[in-house]
Amino acid sequence: xxxxxxxxxxxxxxxxxxxxxxxxxxxxxxxxxxxxxxxxxxxxxxxxxxxxxxxxxxxxxxxxxxxxxxxxxxxxxxxxxxxxxxxxxxxxxxxxxxxxxxxxxxxxxxxxxxxxxxxxxxxxxxxxxxxxxxxxxxxxxxxxxxxxxxxxxxxxxxxxxxxxxxxxxxxxxxxxxxxxxxxxxxxxxxxxxxxxxxxxxxxxxxxxxxxxxxxxxxxxxxxxxxxxxxxxxxxxxxxxxxxxxxxxxxxxxxxxxxxxxxxxxxxxxxxxxxxxxxxxxxxxxxxxxxxxxxxxxxxxxxxxxxxxxxxxxxxxxxxxxxxxxxxxxxxxxxxxx
Amino acid sequence: xxxxxxxxxxxxxxxxxxxxxxxxxxxxxxxxxxxxxxxxxxxxxxxxxxxxxxxxxxxxxxxxxxxxxxxxxxxxxxxxxxxxxxxxxxxxxxxxxxxxxxxxxxxxxxxxxxxxxxxxxxxxxxxxxxxxxxxxxxxxxxxxxxxxxxxxxxxxxxxxxxxxxxxxxxxxxxxxxxxxxxxxxxxxxxxxxxxxxxxxxxxxxxxxxxxxxxxxxxxxxxxxxxxxxxxxxxxxxxxxxxxxxxxxxxxxxxxxxxxxxxxxxxxxxxxxxxxxxxxxxxxxxxxxxxxxxxxxxxxxxxxxxxxxxxxxxxxxxxxxxxxxxxxxxxxxxxxxx
Numbered sequence: 325x326x327x328x329x330x331x332x333x334x335x336x337x338x339x340x341x342x343x344x345x346x347x348x349x350x351x352x353x354x355x356x357x358x359x360x361x362x363x364x365x366x367x368x369x370x371x372x373x374x375x376x377x378x379x380x381x382x383x384x385x386x387x388x389x390x391x392x393x394x395x396x397x398x399x400x401x402x403x404x405x406x407x408x409x410x411x412x413x414x415x416x417x418x419x420x421x422x423x424x425x426x427x428x429x430x431x432x433x434x435x436x437x438x439x440x441x442x443x444x445x446x447x448x449x450x451x452x453x454x455x456x457x458x459x460x461x462x463x464x465x466x467x468x469x470x471x472x473x474x475x476x477x478x479x480x481x482x483x484x485x486x487x488x489x490x491x492x493x494x495x496x497x498x499x500x501x502x503x504x505x506x507x508x509x510x511x512x513x514x515x516x517x518x519x520x521x522x523x524x525x526x527x528x529x530x531x532x533x534x535x536x537x538x539x540x541x542x543x544x545x546x547x548x549x550x551x552x553x554x555x556x557x558x559x560x561x562x563x564x565x566x567x568x569x570x571x572x573x574x575x576x577x578x579x580x581x582x583x584x585x586x587x588x589x590x591x592x593x594x595x596x597x598x599x600x601x602x603x604x605x606x607x608x609x610x611x612x613x614x615x616x617x618x619x620x621x622x623x624x625x626x627x628x629x630x631x632x633x634x635x636x637x638x639x640x641x642x643x644x645x646x647x648x649x650x651x652x653x654x655x656x657x658x659x660x661x
Numbered sequence: 662x663x664x665x666x667x668x669x670x671x672x673x674x675x676x677x678x679x680x681x682x683x684x685x686x687x688x689x690x691x692x693x694x695x696x697x698x699x700x701x702x703x704x705x706x707x708x709x710x711x712x713x714x715x716x717x718x719x720x721x722x723x724x725x726x727x728x729x730x731x732x733x734x735x736x737x738x739x740x741x742x743x744x745x746x747x748x749x750x751x752x753x754x755x756x757x758x759x760x761x762x763x764x765x766x767x768x769x770x771x772x773x774x775x776x777x778x779x780x781x782x783x784x785x786x787x788x789x790x791x792x793x794x795x796x797x798x799x800x801x802x803x804x805x806x807x808x809x810x811x812x813x814x815x816x817x818x819x820x821x822x823x824x825x826x827x828x829x830x831x832x833x834x835x836x837x838x839x840x841x842x843x844x845x846x847x848x849x850x851x852x853x854x855x856x857x858x859x860x861x862x863x864x865x866x867x868x869x870x871x872x873x874x875x876x877x878x879x880x881x882x883x884x885x886x887x888x889x890x891x892x893x894x895x896x897x898x899x900x901x902x903x904x905x906x907x908x909x910x911x912x913x914x915x916x917x918x919x920x921x922x923x924x925x926x927x928x929x930x931x932x933x934x935x936x937x938x939x940x941x942x943x944x945x946x947x948x949x950x951x952x953x954x955x956x957x958x959x960x961x962x963x964x965x966x967x968x969x970x971x972x973x974x975x976x977x978x979x980x981x982x983x984x985x986x987x988x989x990x991x992x993x994x995x996x997x998x
Binding site for chain 1: 736793794795796797855856857858859860861862863864865889890891892893894895896897898899900902903904924926927928930934937938941942945946
């Protein structure tokens with residue numbers, strides 16, 4: 325499927341969804357919409373991914389079957405400056421894929437245009453109506469379940485789960501990635517947006533995916549969310565920990581991060597604190613252990629210092645660690661499989 | 662306000678909401694609807710509360726301004742055998758108060774009848790549309806925040822918070838009860854149904870109430886939910902723990918309970934495990950301590966053995982404990998205030 329990715333004024337640094345989709349999805353990305361960087365090429369900013377032109381709006385996109393909203397303002401609202409792009413897309417018969425909290429399918433104008441042009445409006449973050457409470461049966465599946473957990477939000481848990489699942493697949497292992505957030509769901513084409521379900525159903529919405537895939541695969545790499553000590557989002561993290569009943573955890577951290585992103589009053593404690601919290605909280609439901617670490621070294625330019633940071637992180641954890649985007653993954657994979 | 666309470670076939674043992682409302686609300690309960698026990702009196706089953714007749718349906722209720730649904734089937738659906746009672750209530754101009762997951766205000770027939778008769782359909786469990794994420798500011802209010810936490814669901818956290826708040830008020834202390842579940846909301850007439858909000862907003866929906874009341878009172882007694890090790894509901898518990906940022910915790914347990922209610926695969930660990938989990942998980946967000954215990958001794962008939970169970974529980978916890986429904990509360994209150 326040919327897809328245009330909207331990332332106005334934010335590509336690539338503040339366009340986490342756009343970058344995730346470009347890097348990991350099977351979509352053929354034919355253009356990125358960013359009015360500030362129009363005329364450029366994706367590869368100028370993101371080397372090593374399939375290249376595409378950056379254009380100022382949907383009217384400059386030649387081929388597309390869908391428009392994908394690749395950014396989210398704080399609060400997940402719809403920015404009215406994007407309306408012309410969505411209209412243009414629908415008028416030419418493109419589907420629109422969005423992970424915003426604002427549901428495009430409930431916007432009367434978009435709903436009408438979509439119906440008139442026989443297009444789909446896929447609101448990735450709209451939970452299915454039939455989700456319900458956990459039955460406590462995630463532990464009964466055949467697959468080994470490996471969950472990424474974090475010291476904070478935005479440290480790269482989705483990326484780590486995807487990188488490890490793919491590295492396992494390349495070794496011939498029957499592994500699947502279990503998406504729990506909007507970018508992961510867009511990449512895989514299915515999944516429950518756990519941060520958006522009714523709070524009583526948090527664990528249940530994860531469990532349902534584990535149960536659905538758990539007897540088909542040998543390993544499930546579950547995308548974690550937030551951190552267990554997040555002042556706002558810990559409920560989501562806790563529900564995923566108990567709902568997925570992981571056998572092993574990968575503790576993800578961003579090098580140099582010292583306080584919770586956006587909540588600077590709250591410091592990030594030593595990694596040992598996280599190991600104890602995740603393991604102790606999981607144990608009464610299902611025993612697990614932090615078996616590996618992943619360090620996001622994006623902010624360290626040189627490879628030497630980045631490697632040193634990874635070594636130090638592994639030493640603090642007492643288990644193998646890597647930056648799976650930048651360095652080799654075999655040692656970490658062996659600790660998990 | 663005169664209220665009839667619907668509790669068909671479940672009064673009083675399986676009618677937690679009905680009993681909570683009869684015991685703690687300011688409503689004048691004029692009748693209980695239970696077709697299995699029609700002809701009896703409330704006091705035959707619940708001594709020490711204002712008495713009322715038990716009748717078989719709304720047509721036998723003489724005076725009522727509202728009908729309150731006081732039971733919830735598993736899953737929170739609407740039982741069609743109650744439809745005639747709701748119709749009767751609306752036709753005679755009564756409001757209807759419900760904490761079901763099934764929203765009466767979205768039932769076309771009820772919505773029409775309510776509009777025709779100028780009645781309100783109050784779906785207590787329907788969250789307000791404007792709830793959002795926590796800002797991490799619960800700790801900044803003037804009031805001391807005291808949260809009940811549990812070893813399981815249905816151990817009496819709401820009751821303990823209400824009993825302690827009222828005992829504090831009787832001492833002349835400026836204390837408020839903060840409701841987080843449907844029964845508490847019905848009793849107080851306001852509050853956010855935390856188990857029903859979007860999971861990303863779990864902590865935020867609690868924080869909003871703390872911030873709203875926190876500078877008006879000296880003590881806030883926050884109603885806890887679930888348990889931090891619940892296979893299905895721990896997300897709600899975790900969000901309340903971090904969103905309310907309590908200064909002190911009261912650990913609630915039901916005497917003799919050995920496994921998680923409805924999830925018998927999962928044993929209840931020793932109380933020390935809960936103390937460590939709640940305190941350690943809270944600490945990175947806001948330091949707190951288990952300062953008292955509450956033991957639900959409902960299943961122990963004789964006072965002597967019940968007192969022994971409370972003493973043993975206090976010893977295990979290392980802090981004062983009581984059954985606040987049955988025994989004195991002063992020692993526990995002093996540990997909290």
